[in-house]
Amino acid sequence: MDYFLSDEQKMIVDLARKIAIEKIKPVREHYDETEEFPWPIMKELAQADLCGVYIPAEYGGFGGGVLDLVLVVEELCKIDGGIALGLAATALGTFPILLNGNEAQKKKYLPDIASGKKLAAFGLTEPEAGSDATAMRTTAKLEGDFYVLNGTKCFITNAGDAETYTVFAKTNPARGARGISCFIIEKGTPGFEFGKKEKKMGIRASSTRELIFNNCMVPKENLLGKEGHGLIIAQSTLDSSRPGVAAQALGIAAGALDEAVAYSRTRVQFGQPICSFQAISHMMADMATKVEAARALIYATARMMDSDRTKRTTKESAMSKLYASEVAMEVTTQAVQIFGGYGYSREYPVEKMMRDAKITQIYEGTSQIQRNEIALSLIKESAAKK
Amino acid sequence: MHFIVCIKQVPNTTNVQLDPTTNTLKREGVESIINPFDEYAIEEAVRLKERTGGKTTVITMGPPQAENILREALARGIDNAILVSDRAFAGADTWATAYTLATAIKKIGDYSLILTGKQATDGDTAQVGPGVAEMLDIPHVAYVRKIEEITTNTIRVERMMEDGYDIIEMPLPSLISVVKEINKPRLPSLKGMMASKKAIITKWTAQDIGADTSKIGLTGSPTQVMKVFTPVARGGGEKLEGSPEEIAQKLIGKLKGLI
Numbered sequence: 001m002d003y004f005l006s007d008e009q010k011m012i013v014d015l016a017r018k019i020a021i022e023k024i025k026p027v028r029e030h031y032d033e034t035e036e037f038p039w040p041i042m043k044e045l046a047q048a049d050l051c052g053v054y055i056p057a058e059y060g061g062f063g064g065g066v067l068d069l070v071l072v073v074e075e076l077c078k079i080d081g082g083i084a085l086g087l088a089a090t091a092l093g094t095f096p097i098l099l100n101g102n103e104a105q106k107k108k109y110l111p112d113i114a115s116g117k118k119l120a121a122f123g124l125t126e127p128e129a130g131s132d133a134t135a136m137r138t139t140a141k142l143e144g145d146f147y148v149l150n151g152t153k154c155f156i157t158n159a160g161d162a163e164t165y166t167v168f169a170k171t172n173p174a175r176g177a178r179g180i181s182c183f184i185i186e187k188g189t190p191g192f193e194f195g196k197k198e199k200k201m202g203i204r205a206s207s208t209r210e211l212i213f214n215n216c217m218v219p220k221e222n223l224l225g226k227e228g229h230g231l232i233i234a235q236s237t238l239d240s241s242r243p244g245v246a247a248q249a250l251g252i253a254a255g256a257l258d259e260a261v262a263y264s265r266t267r268v269q270f271g272q273p274i275c276s277f278q279a280i281s282h283m284m285a286d287m288a289t290k291v292e293a294a295r296a297l298i299y300a301t302a303r304m305m306d307s308d309r310t311k312r313t314t315k316e317s318a319m320s321k322l323y324a325s326e327v328a329m330e331v332t333t334q335a336v337q338i339f340g341g342y343g344y345s346r347e348y349p350v351e352k353m354m355r356d357a358k359i360t361q362i363y364e365g366t367s368q369i370q371r372n373e374i375a376l377s378l379i380k381e382s383a384a385k386k
Numbered sequence: 387m388h389f390i391v392c393i394k395q396v397p398n399t400t401n402v403q404l405d406p407t408t409n410t411l412k413r414e415g416v417e418s419i420i421n422p423f424d425e426y427a428i429e430e431a432v433r434l435k436e437r438t439g440g441k442t443t444v445i446t447m448g449p450p451q452a453e454n455i456l457r458e459a460l461a462r463g464i465d466n467a468i469l470v471s472d473r474a475f476a477g478a479d480t481w482a483t484a485y486t487l488a489t490a491i492k493k494i495g496d497y498s499l500i501l502t503g504k505q506a507t508d509g510d511t512a513q514v515g516p517g518v519a520e521m522l523d524i525p526h527v528a529y530v531r532k533i534e535e536i537t538t539n540t541i542r543v544e545r546m547m548e549d550g551y552d553i554i555e556m557p558l559p560s561l562i563s564v565v566k567e568i569n570k571p572r573l574p575s576l577k578g579m580m581a582s583k584k585a586i587i588t589k590w591t592a593q594d595i596g597a598d599t600s601k602i603g604l605t606g607s608p609t610q611v612m613k614v615f616t617p618v619a620r621g622g623g624e625k626l627e628g629s630p631e632e633i634a635q636k637l638i639g640k641l642k643g644l645i
Contacts, residue, residue, distance in 0.1 A: 015579065047573070
């Protein structure tokens with residue numbers, strides 16, 4: 001389908017595809033097996049200027065928006081859903097600065113992220129605070145010119161490999177949801193350490209660790225926005241970043257579909273290619289239709305966001321992420337089915353795609369949380385009509 | 387220093403068609419790419435510039451749409467691009483092509499080193515690079531796999547041989563053709579692609595470079611292609627089955643039948 005992308009966006013797609021096919025495809029199995037962090041690929045992405053497509057030109061980026069980020073992530077994830085996270089999760093860690101940072105903070109942190117010199121990460125989740133972020137226990141206490149942080153964040157993508165972290169902590173625990181604040185914390189700050197690296201089902205090229213704060217002294221000027229605005233920052237960040245997860249899901253699904261169609265044309269059973277059997281071809285028709293529907297929804301959402309950054313897009317972001325991640329799980333499962341026994345084997349890429357797809361239904365808000373967001377928006381819209 | 391890279395547009399190899407009247411490759415309407423070996427020459431020129439400073443120029447002789455591969459070279463870090471294009475150049479063989487490129491390079495004037503890919507993937511002759519050097523009356527080394535040292539007036543290179551490599555030093559200006567072992571070409575950057583879209587490409591005709599019309603295009607080409615054909619596909623093999631003794635018997639029978 002033609003989405004009438006601009007010439008610049010077509011270039012972005014072209015370049016991301018080149019990197020995915022020429023640089024990522026030959027090593028995707030390696031990184032999945034070894035769980036190493038794919039630094040050589042990050043370097044390629046940086047050299048190609050793809051790390052900062054969504055960052056304004058005045059801060060060293062390409063000056064595009066969410067759609068540009070979506071295009072990059074989709075193309076990379078068609079080949080590998082884990083390696084792309086170095087870039088995609090950096091966007092998640094960067095949005096709080098982009099959306100809420102003051103001029104000095106933007107000038108200090110964005111150029112290195114835009115150039116790909118540094119990666120970023122987003123620290124919200126805690127062992128006891130997943131879907132319920134307000135249950136977080138990490139605290140930040142103002143002492144002189146510093147906030148002193150104590151607590152542990154978990155399941156943080158890019159943790160350990162990123163240099164710049166946007167971290168949420170309670171500055172006023174008594175105020176509950178309104179007592180949360182957001183900080184920029186640099187790797188190497190005394191009292192800031194990393195916990196164990198998670199062993200995961202999928203996205204194994206992506207690093208996931210704990211962030212441990214033990215009397216970590218964060219300079220006062222690293223507070224993002226105002227004290228107590230943390231939850232609002234987190235919500236606006238997730239509104240902006242969810243299309244990125246949706247794009248990851250979309251890419252994984254589209255990649256699995258490509259593999260399934262190609263395989264079905266070469267695999268011969270009962271004397272004919274299996275694509276000639278309606279049982280297989282109708283499966284693929286449904287897969288392709290859902291992938292295209294997910295793409296249309298994500299692109300429309302991203303365009304809506306890029307056209308007016310002041311407008312809340314909670315509902316549309318949640319819909320994109322919900323639908324694309326469900327499609328990714330379904331399509332990758334079907335792709336494994338089409339491959340049959342070979343699909344279950346690690347010799348072929350589809351089982352990995354299925355493993356990689358699962359996380360998209362979980363992180364940055366589970367599918368259930370997305371449905372809560374969508375339903376809440378519907379009710380609010382309806383109530384506002386009166 | 388000034389590094390000039392000669393590149394060629396070639397048909398994407400899955401898609402080759404021949405013109406039955408001239409027996410040359412049909413290029414119009416066929417998707418074209420930078421000759422893959424030339425990508426290494428482009429990368430090496432960019433690296434040389436990063437090493438020594440100076441500027442880089444890419445040049446090609448070809449139809450107007452060859453502009454696309456020049457823009458790609460610009461996106462990969464080359465500074466200037468020249469398209470030598472004229473109907474009169476059509477049908478040029480390696481001799482006429484080398485003459486045309488050499489004449490255009492003479493017009494450029496000042497240069498330190500000319501780089502080419504070792505050969506093009508369509509004609510596979512590997513003649514144009516050395517031909518350009520001969521016509522410019524400068525030294526050349528083909529199949530270079532490494533540039534060991536470059537100074538303002540000399541270059542020392544490793545030439546890949548079947549059984550090892552030669553170390554050769556020659557004065558500048560000179561020409562090298564490079565093999566794929568020399569580097570790993572970088573991909574273009576987004577900013578490079580944006581800039582290359584807007585870049586102005588210099589266009590020269592046969593008249594602009596002052597070419598002798600008897601030496602260009604099909605008329606200037608001593609090569610006469612008598613016949614070009616697609617080889618008949620080889621039939622599948624035959625599998626002899628049975629016990630080793632039976633197979634040996636069958637094989638001997640077949641071999642005897644051939645005598």
